Amino acid sequence: MRIAIYHNLLSGGAKRALYEETRRLSANHQLDVFTLSSANHEFADLRPYVARHQVYDFQPGALLNSPFGRLNQAIRQADLQRLRSLARRIAQDIEAGNYDLCFVQPCQYESSPSILSYLQHLPTVYYCHEPLRRMYEEMPLRPYENSDSTLRKTLDRFDPLIASYQHALKNNDRKNLRSANLILVNSEFIRNSVRSIYQAEAQVSYLGVDVDWFRPLTEPKQDFVLSVGSLTPLKGFDFLINALALIPEVQRPILVIASNFQNPPEKTYLEQLAQSQKVDLKLEGNVSEERLVQLYNQAKIAVYAAIREPFGLVPVEAMACGTAVVAIRDGGVQETILDGETGLLVARDPEKFAAALQKLLSNPELAQEYGHNGRTHILNHWTWDKANQTLENYLTSV
Template sequence: MNKKQLKIAVFHNLPSGGAKRSLYTYIQYLTQQGHIVDVFIPETANEEYLPLENVANNVIKYEVKPSFIREKIYQIFSYVPAIIKQVSVNNVMKTEQKIAEDLNNSSYDIVYCEQDQYTMTPVIFKYLKKPSIYYCAQPIRNEQILKKVNNQKTKAGIFNHPLIKPFAQMFIDQIETRDYERDIEFAEYSTNILTNSYFTHENILRQYGKNSRVSYIGVDNQMFTPLNLERDNYVLSVGTCIPPKGYDFLIRSIANIPQKIRPELVIVGNSSDQLWIEYLKTLAKENKVELDILTQISDDDLIRLYNKAKLVVYAPYLEPFGYVPLEAMACGTPVVGVKEGGLRESILHNKTGLLTQRNEKDFANAIIKLLEDQELWNKFSANGVKYIESAWTLEKAGKRLLNNMYKIIEENK
């Protein structure tokens, strides 16, 4: 097949975070290879974090009408569940229909779609007639464990009032059910699904009854690279500061490390839940664990933190893939992670890091092992850098994506 230059339309309605970083790097690779990449987004998409105008040929933004009622709710009440969105989801979907109609009348070879922060599977597939790809990082998650960990969070404000709480919870449950059913419906319109891990591939089969191709993401190892800095006595974890990321598990695990070698825990998040932050600070104080939580730091600062950390520790619940271990290994920092989800596909146990059961003492012992065995630490550090170079660079990830695009275009002829 002749690998011609492609004209690619990209749709996303993502927040900040790992998925947006992955999208940014994909577009960067595609444009560097000479392909035309234009981005079509509703104005609700996050373009402050890693703005795509820096790497795409064009970014076309579409208006989303605001919701008057939701804006007033946010102004009146001190706490509103995140599930109650400030914009009207119906208005977001109308905007996506307009984007689809414009793309149907365009000359693009393929439309590459990321997930939607409001509906998970974007409604755009319902209206698209061009060959398209849905990069599904995860289906909507309704695992029981997530409900349990989210219930740990102390809620405040009017929705915690004894007379209102049952009705508020019933309302939230109804919205979650509706969102789940809508995700299932919209996914049915998608025809070519790519995903980030075989773990997620299985979840897509389980939830949508649809097949998907695994197209592993990559990390910029020209940016995330060893700086040969002196290591400080802290372990690092990265990700939004919310209950499913497992930071409370990390605190309790570190509390099992003898005080004389116990490292500080540094958490970096692109955004955070303030109520959960306060809970974590209290938990850390009770367990005599030094804790520092940072938000919205620069990439340069993040890279320095990776390079100065003794280890990266990572314990989210059933993480679909996880960018963090790749960034850590690229910087030559060994990883201790829970043996769940996509982490089993990125961390090489006993080669680039250690994987344990979700057991606080086991996790603590893995940290101790690497803190005390410098020879093993050095081995894991060197292996991690080589491992990223061999399989997880942006170029390799970009080639995987591009090959899938050519296959899908050929299949749609």
């Protein structure tokens, strides 16, 4: 088939997934990429695997500082309109290219991109990694956001620019998603979310892990537990700090957090929390793929406490490296971790999480057994080759 791929993705799990899918699809299909200059093209670079890589110029409007910050909602709404206009043009270019279908990825600004609404004469398959979460979920509160929270919330409630932008964003996202011929999602958890939020049906096409890269090494285990992800509130790193603080200090391991994106206020908040809780926290930024594999192998346990995480690449990467996982029983990780076989799933309760950690820390043989089981589990069920076969079957069905 001739497949057009559209994306406006930053670095991260969604772009890495698209890279793995593109790499494998290119063996049997001709692929062309249509993307925006605002996307990240260097991370998980698609260009070696596609015949054409068309970049359209788009940059969001510059946002204003206080006291004019409330005008930023109008700037964002203008960006949304510019994206719609650009999407119409890109759709025309794609439809002129005689493709069999367009494989559409999320947009960092729109969530479900407007190109889905403008592609009228070509089948579209939209991979929805997650809903527009900030519009439908309560976000975790942070002290650095609460200095004038009462006044700010009151003003926000009556601010017509905020209401107008949020209304436009939600309607745009809903309309675009429901325009897709086929919606794919990365977990049953997100399938249920799409049904609940958008009243739309989706099919599960699981992600995978590169088992040749994420693999056991001969690295000796060191006295730390590892978590991975952007330093943002939804990753639940504060929960991990509070849980580790409940482990007796003489037994308490170091907490290493590896990330590529570090939100400065969140970084400061986590550092101050760790200091107050007497938890030894080490933050590693700009972590290379080589270093990440090394960390997974050196960690005694991988720990994961993300809030309503759609899929969760971290647990499957850890298991692929032969490391046991302790995670919150929440979101998509419930579908990848075998509780009591490859790791432990516990409620979002610091005491229960600390107890689960201590169970494995005090029994290295059990942790090793879980790690071995995890590697076998990944090889049998969670390789990218297996995931891509499912994806390819869906693409050829539309």
